[in-house]
Each structure stands twice: as C-alpha cells, then as structure tokens.
Amino acid sequence: MNFLEERIKRDGVVKPGNVLRVDSFLNHQMDIALLEQIGQEFYRRFADKPITKVLTIETSGIAIAYPVAKAFGVPLVFAKKAKSVNISGDVYTAEVESFTQGKINRVMVSKQYLTKEDRVLIIDDFLANGSALQGLIYIAEIAGATVEGLGIAIEKGFQDGGWRIRNLGYQLESLAIVESMNADTGEITFKEQ
C-alpha cells in the first residue's frame, strides 16, 4: 500500500451507497502534509510532460491541485460552478454530474485562461463516473489546449469513470484505486497497481 492507501485505510469511512468519506484529511479538513506528498507524487508521475497549466474543478480539487501547480511552477485554473459577476462573459462551459450531490452543474472556464498553447494537467480528488473529468477534458479540447494527463487522488475502481477516460487514450494516474468497500464492515480493498 502507498501512503494515500494507508491513510484511507486508517481514516476513511465507508458509508452506504458507495460513499467513501475522507473529509477528515482530504476534502473538508485537509492535512497539508499529505496534500504536499500527493503533489510531489503527481509531479513525479508527469515530470516528463511540458505542463503549462494545472486545471481542476471547484471545490475539493483546488487543495490537491495547488501543490501540483506549485511543483510544476505553473498557474492553477479551476472550473467554476455558478455564474458569478466576477467572471468575464467569454467562457467555455460543460455540464458535469456530481456523484455526491446528485445534480448537474454547469461549469465554466474563462477563455482567457486556456489557450491552444496550453498543455494541461487535469487534477481532481475523486473519480467515480468520470463526469467531472470528461467535462474538464471537453473544456480543454474546445479551448484547443492539449491534455497531457490526468491525476486523481482516489478512483472508485468499481465505477466505470476510469475505464472511460483510459479508453479515450489519456494517461490517467490514480494514487488509490478502490476495488471494493463494505459499509457494514468498513473494509476497503485497493487494486494492486
């Protein structure tokens, strides 16, 4: 088991409905030392790519994407969910279904911050059905940018998002792939990588 799998085993909580709660260290309260380690690991896995921008989606992707963008020395751009008066009118948009919220959000990135010169590393905390990642890939593609790879902290290997993204030909790196989990026993098993 790697450092993230060990942490999930120790502090993750399995809930009915295939929900894995990691809010004590990853997406509500955040352990910065762990996030730094995650950032370094993604940097290691994509170090040969000429990344110019790290792209993520609000909210919980931001704190994972931060140390990655820092390691590459590039700006971090996050796709926003709601239309705010603080965003310029010219945006790329995609529809994204949230597994945990059970609703569809329209997400957007200002056209100024993704261009055809950009070589993008997409980062997010969870991968389940892949809707958020596909939305981010779509936005990068219509901007004419190149998607160099995707880094995910926790992939739910029993849902088909990972299969879909890898089938599209992208390098997708998930630090922990949950093969199965049991809400009654709390047991979590990871896919050998």
Place this chain on the structure above:
Amino acid sequence: MNFLEERIKRDGVVKPGNVLRVDSFLNHQMDIALLEQIGQEFYRRFADKPITKVLTIETSGIAIAYPVAKAFGVPLVFAKKAKSVNISGDVYTAEVESFTQGKINRVMVSKQYLTKEDRVLIIDDFLANGSALQGLIYIAEIAGATVEGLGIAIEKGFQDGGWRIRNLGYQLESLAIVESMNADTGEITFKEQ
C-alpha cells in the same frame, strides 16, 4: 505599495457596481508564487499566535488559506456551501450573503473539525460587507474555539465589513485595502497602512 497592491494595480480590472476582478491571478486562474507570498505575509503577521487551525470558506478562500496552513503546520478546514452526502450530519451552520453572487448561502463546518481547544486563524480572499467573515466567526464561536485573528487578501475599504469586524475587537489584517476605484478610468487607490 506592497506586492499585492502592485499586482492589483497591474492586473486587477475595475467593473461597474464596485466589482474588482482579480480572476487572472487570484480567484479563477491563480498565480501560485503570489499565493505563497501571501501565505508568508499572513504567517509573519500572526506568527506570535498559537494557531491550531486555519478556517476558510469555499471556493476562492481555499487557495489563499493553503499556504497559510502550510506555514503554520496546521490543518486547513473550509466551510462548505451545499449539503453533500459526503458530510456528516453533525454540523455548525451560518448564513452568509455573497456580495458577488447576490444570494444567501448556508455554510457549514462538521463539528468534528472545530473544537473548544482550537485557536483559529480565519482567511478569505475578499472582504466587502463582512458577511462571510461574520459567518465564519459565528461558527468558530459556537464551536467554542478561539478566533485568534483574520487575514484578508483584499478589503473593500469603502464598504463597512472591515469596520464591523474590527469593532468586534478582532485582529483583522488586510493585505490591500481599496479606498476607491473607478470603473471609467480603471483607477484604484489603496488606503495607506
């Protein structure tokens, strides 16, 4: 002018309705080197406080709070806006009015992550009417935690949020206080600190 005021002057865009757009470097595309500098500056200003947790609010507070939490070596907790199935039932809540979105959000922090032992530094990107900060102070207080101070990147000095928070007796540190701005000329003046 300090480093943040200089950056706002260079890259900030003034829009009608007292809107200051800093989405090219602070809250949509994010300049990580600038955020690291902001983190170090807040660390310097609150270094004598026994901070145990940095508290912020989604979304754009997270990337500013990250380097601050890292500098203090403490966890980062962010108040969440919507009820997600990934949050435990036991939460502290407050109502917060968003200046830029023109609506009221209910925000919450899980009771597990703020306790009466905590000494909290509250961080956010903008301070206008102070509603978000007052919501975070309220949550910290009902948790029995001690608010050691508040750090803001950009305060709109012509709105009364800063006055309200300082009147409550808190140490509020704003790196840039906008005294006036003009959407026609694009001019921005800062309060001497």
